[in-house]
């Protein structure tokens with residue numbers, strides 16, 4: 234009997250990056266469509282260090298849509314997952330009806346199996362939802378043969394996910410339409426624009442699980458008048474200034490704005506009632522360290538930013554990385570003699586002068602930081618052409634080794 238090709242799953246695998254906002258998104262004007270109260274801007278981190286990989290398969294033989302995340306089957310009925318699936322299928326149907334030959338008509342009526350993993354530990358407390366939803370939407374679009382603007386769909390998975398649809402420096406324009414059609418991400422500059430820029434993720438040893446961003450920002454919108462002021466009167470100007478600083482590769486301007494915006498975001502968290510605390514004593518010590526370091530040299534060499542958790546993300550230029558990393562290692566002595574303390578891009582050796590250590594004048598805080606991931610700006614989502622990299626086997630079920 235000839236083989237029934239329609240029973241063979243159609244499988245695609247893609248990867249997507251994490252992004253870190255330098256002008257923060259905090260607060261929605263529409264919860265269902267995920268429309269923000271202000272625009273935001275981020276840097277896409279390199280996928281060599283941090284990425285999500287997602288495999289999507291469609292087959293006539295699948296009974297229902299299913300999803301496995303980091304080796305465990307999860308509930309596909311989650312409303313945000315459903316929004317992304319529905320919107321991609323809607324777009325595919327529309328394109329097919331418009332006569333787009335790229336759309337895979339057969340698979341449109343098929344169920345999907347989705348399998349997704351991160352190459353960084355969830356315990357690291359890094360926002361994985363942005364990379365996760367970006368990767369999901371990008372992979373679904375590919376399996377159904379849909380091309381073009383997809384950030385509006387990724388946004389409906391998680392707001393910050395729309396920015397992970399592009400590489401380099403990315404803005405999410407808030408838009409003003411009720412249906413959200415103009416609330417999209419757009420690349421400001423590609424990842425090749427500022428090759429000297431380096432990013433260090435300082436993974437702090439968190440003591441407790443912080444309030445999630447979705448519920449945190451809901452309370453902030455309801456109770457913080459500082460957040461309203463920020464969205465209406467501060468962010469519009471900062472978006473312009475930040476875009477300028479990036480275009481001109483003006484590190485001092487970029488760094489100062491990044492730190493001020495992180496601080497204002499955390500101030501709106503404190504202005505939320507009841508207040509939300511994302512920064513802990515380690516975060517505060519990092520803030521002091523950065524300001525003292527910059528003061529010591531009389532110029533802004535390093536910047537910090539913090540999201541909804543205690544991990545710091547540091548921006549600096551390549552030439553300052555070795556000294557700054559060794560300073561972090563000196564002021565936050567790791568548990569195990571430095572082995573594995575620095576992951577990602579290699580960091581050269583550096584010695585710290587007594588003058589610098591004394592100039593900083595902080596008490597070392599042992600074990601405050603678990604490890605550092607050294608990375609840089611990177612590209613947007615990519616398809617993985619090598620079929621051995623698929624996370625689903627040819628029967629459409631996850632590999633057992635996961």
Ligand code: DP6
Pocket residue numbers: 253254256257258259267273360362390391392393394446447540541
């Ligand atoms: C502090 O995108 O995780 O990281 O849209 O509810 O999924 P939802 O929230 P999310 O919020 C991210 C908040 C932030 C700032 C930022 O990334 O801009």
